Amino acid sequence: MTLAVGTNQESLIDESIREKSSQALCTHCGQAMPKSFQTTSVEKFCCAGCEAVWLMLHECGLEKYYAMQTAEGSSPNRPHRNSSQAYLDHAEFQSRHVQTLDDDRLRAELRLDGLKCGACLWLLEALPRLERGLMNSRVDLGRSVIALEWVSAQTSLSKIAQRIAALGYQVRPIGTLASRQEWRRQDRIWLIDIAVAGAISGNVMAIAFALYGAQFSWMDDPTRQFLQWTSVLLAAIAVLWPGRLFLRNAMNAIRARRPHMDLPIALAL
Numbered sequence: 001m002t003l004a005v006g007t008n009q010e011s012l013i014d015e016s017i018r019e020k021s022s023q024a025l026c027t028h029c030g031q032a033m034p035k036s037f038q039t040t041s042v043e044k045f046c047c048a049g050c051e052a053v054w055l056m057l058h059e060c061g062l063e064k065y066y067a068m069q070t071a072e073g074s075s076p077n078r079p080h081r082n083s084s085q086a087y088l089d090h091a092e093f094q095s096r097h098v099q100t101l102d103d104d105r106l107r108a109e110l111r112l113d114g115l116k117c118g119a120c121l122w123l124l125e126a127l128p129r130l131e132r133g134l135m136n137s138r139v140d141l142g143r144s145v146i147a148l149e150w151v152s153a154q155t156s157l158s159k160i161a162q163r164i165a166a167l168g169y170q171v172r173p174i175g176t177l178a179s180r181q182e183w184r185r186q187d188r189i190w191l192i193d194i195a196v197a198g199a200i201s202g203n204v205m206a207i208a209f210a211l212y213g214a215q216f217s218w219m220d221d222p223t224r225q226f227l228q229w230t231s232v233l234l235a236a237i238a239v240l241w242p243g244r245l246f247l248r249n250a251m252n253a254i255r256a257r258r259p260h261m262d263l264p265i266a267l268a269l
């Protein structure tokens with residue numbers, strides 16, 4: 001009887017193992033394999049893109065990437081296909097975004113999508129080992145920006161971008177000049193808000209000190225009341241004018257029924 005149960009369980013385990021191996025995972029991206037794709041190598045890949053990247057990383061001695069991704073508890077992105085990057089080589093784009101360093105060395109900064117962890121950063125900074133003519137690649141994780149330096153006689157920005165896409169990341173131009181100016185204008189408005197809030201809180205504090213001092217010396221009632229109301233008024237202005245950003249965001253959060261960092265700030269105000 002017990003023996004029968006034992007063999008039964010064993011066969012169940014066998015079944016689940018067989019199930020797993022038939023749903024093998026891609027060696028590169030770790031996603032389930034579609035039945036349609038037939039790989040030529042011993043390793044299993046979900047698509048030709050994953051296979052190409054895996055081979056490329058091993059040929060260039062960058063296979064450490066996989067161990068790093070595993071250590072980060074992450075997995076490589078699937079390659080981005082097609083998406084033409086030709087616009088990166090157009091004269092109009094180059095005149096706006098590409099800098100000439102010396103002789104035929106060029107430099108550009110691009111916004112980078114798909115960054116997940118330290119392994120991504122490591123791989124993208126090792127990019128010069130994958131792309132001939134690419135001299136330097138630096139990633140600014142905080143701004144999600146990649147700075148590239150290459151020799152124009154040996155490679156092009158579109159080729160580098162294609163390589164980045166094959167690795168599962170994507171580049172796009174950093175905001176145009178117009179949107180940069182828009183940001184600068186917004187920054188100025190915020191700076192003024194901060195200055196106003198600072199000036200008001202300074203005055204409210206001065207009044208508070210005066211009222212506190214009055215506890216120990218004489219102050220007539222009308223003056224005391226005037227100072228108290230002035231400080232209430234100033235505080236109200238501070239909340240409504242520079243504080244409007246938080247209030248507005250909090251209102252939007254309530255309307256969208258989605259929690260937002262500005263909601264508790266607005267409540268505190």
Ligand SMILES: [Zn+2]
Pocket residue numbers: 026027028029030031045046047050078
């Ligand atoms: Zn894959």
Ligand SMILES: [Zn+2]
Pocket residue numbers: 069072074075115116117118119120121
């Ligand atoms: Zn990563």
